[in-house]
Amino acid sequence: MPYNVLIVDDSKSMRQVIRKVLGLSGFMVGDCLEASNGQEALDLLENNWVDLILSDVHMPVMDGFGLLRALRENQEWHDTPVVLITTESNEDRIQEAMSLGAKGYIRKPFRAESIRMHLNQILGVEEGHELPGTDDESDF
Amino acid sequence: MNYQAPMTKAISEVLETMFFLSIDFEDRVVSGHVGLCEARIPVWLEGGELTVVLSVAEDFARMAAANFLGVDDDKVDESEVMDVVREMANMVGGGFIENAGDHGARLGIPTFRRADGDISENDEGVPFSFMGDFAGVVSWKMSSSVPT
Numbered sequence: 001m002p003y004n005v006l007i008v009d010d011s012k013s014m015r016q017v018i019r020k021v022l023g024l025s026g027f028m029v030g031d032c033l034e035a036s037n038g039q040e041a042l043d044l045l046e047n048n049w050v051d052l053i054l055s056d057v058h059m060p061v062m063d064g065f066g067l068l069r070a071l072r073e074n075q076e077w078h079d080t081p082v083v084l085i086t087t088e089s090n091e092d093r094i095q096e097a098m099s100l101g102a103k104g105y106i107r108k109p110f111r112a113e114s115i116r117m118h119l120n121q122i123l124g125v126e127e128g129h130e131l132p133g134t135d136d137e138s139d140f
Numbered sequence: 141m142n143y144q145a146p147m148t149k150a151i152s153e154v155l156e157t158m159f160f161l162s163i164d165f166e167d168r169v170v171s172g173h174v175g176l177c178e179a180r181i182p183v184w185l186e187g188g189e190l191t192v193v194l195s196v197a198e199d200f201a202r203m204a205a206a207n208f209l210g211v212d213d214d215k216v217d218e219s220e221v222m223d224v225v226r227e228m229a230n231m232v233g234g235g236f237i238e239n240a241g242d243h244g245a246r247l248g249i250p251t252f253r254r255a256d257g258d259i260s261e262n263d264e265g266v267p268f269s270f271m272g273d274f275a276g277v278v279s280w281k282m283s284s285s286v287p288t
Contacts, residue, residue, distance in 0.1 A: 010249075011227045013220055016209060017158075058230070058249055087234025091243045107238075108231050109157035 002030035003123065004048070008041045008055035008067065009034075009085070014108075018054060018085060018115075025116040038062030042070055045077060052123065057086040057097070065093075068100035081122050085110065143190075143240065147266050147278055150235030154228060159204045163275055166267040176255040176276075177201040177221060179229035182248035183237060189283045192236065194229040195255070196276035201225050203270075226250040232278060 005022060007015045015034045022029050033048055035041035039062040041053070053071075057064035064084055071077045084097055084105040094105055103122045106114055148165055155161045175198040183190040196204070205224035206213045229250045237245040265279030 011223050011230075013205070013209060013223045014227050020210060058247060060249060087230055087237075087247055089234060089238040089243065090246060093246075108234060109154050111157060 002028040003051040004031040004033070005029055006033045006035065006041060006044060006048075006050040006053045008036075008038065008053065008059070008064070010036050010056065010059040012036070014056070021110075021112045021115050024112055025119070027116075027119060038064065038067030038070065041067055050080065052119070053080055053082045054085055055082055057084055057088045057093070065097065065100065068097060068102055072101045083118060083122060085115075143236070143280060144266060146239035146241075147192075147232075147236050147280070149239045150232050151266060151268060151278055153235050154231040155204070158231065159207045159228070161204060161207065161270060163268040163270050166269055168267060177225045177252070178255045179226045179250045179252050181229045181233040181250040183233055184246040184248070185242055186244055187282075190280050191283065192229065192233050192278065192280045194225065194232055194276065194278050196225060196228075197274055200270055200273075200275040204228065222252045226252050 037059040081103040267277040
């Protein structure tokens with residue numbers, strides 16, 4: 001089943017890298033949308049359906065916490081899995097993100113393998129069911 | 141606190157994992173004139189605000205951007221170089237906090253500027269080279285202000 005994914009990061013380059021990593025990770029990615037902050041993400045969600053949101057934390061306009069709060073208050077989106085991909089290592093802040101509904105977090109810098117493992121776990125994909133050619137240890 | 145060791149580890153980790161660049165750390169910056177891409181990021185520690193400055197040579201910045209994006213050097217445009225250097229500083233700052241063990245620290249949003257100037261010896265920093273050439277330096281400055 002292809003997953004529609006929304007990548008939220010204020011770095012266009014990082015969005016490109018995450019998109020590429022997703023492709024190499026063996027996920028069936030359907031539509032892959034991009035937003036540069038939480039508010040842009042919410043605007044996109046008004047007219048698009050996504051199955052998974054991958055979001056940075058530190059962003060201008062609306063950060064990852066603002067996005068999590070807004071999604072939690074929205075009937076349509078409050079169950080959509082959100083995974084934070086971030087440099088944040090403050091344990092209190094990570095706990096706060098989890099309490100706001102984040103399903104996981106991946107710390108930057110990351111390896112493709114760690115993204116695959118996290119997403120498999122969150123989306124309930126059994127290990128070994130990925131597409132062929134994705135079981136290497138390469139970074140990207 | 142000695143920031144040298146956690147910063148050195150962060151630089152190495154970020155450049156190897158995300159940019160596929162294996163660098164050498166130098167004892168000091170060799171003075172010279174070089175075009176620099178500079179990203180600054182505030183780090184709020186328990187004792188105040190630390191400004192971390194990542195300055196990388198123009199050629200090194202372009203190569204890092206190309207590696208990061210998985211394209212040839214000549215396919216990288218200026219906005220991508222700027223964006224990638226900012227993101228590099230963001231990850232170095234995050235890694236530094238993690239390595240320093242300050243789990244209450246907070247990271248700000250990086251800013252970028254292009255600087256064409258003289259490099260001078262800098263004791264408060266971590267200079268590094270790539271293939272024998274100056275590649276960059278990460279320096280820091282503590283201010284007395286605390287976050288509000």
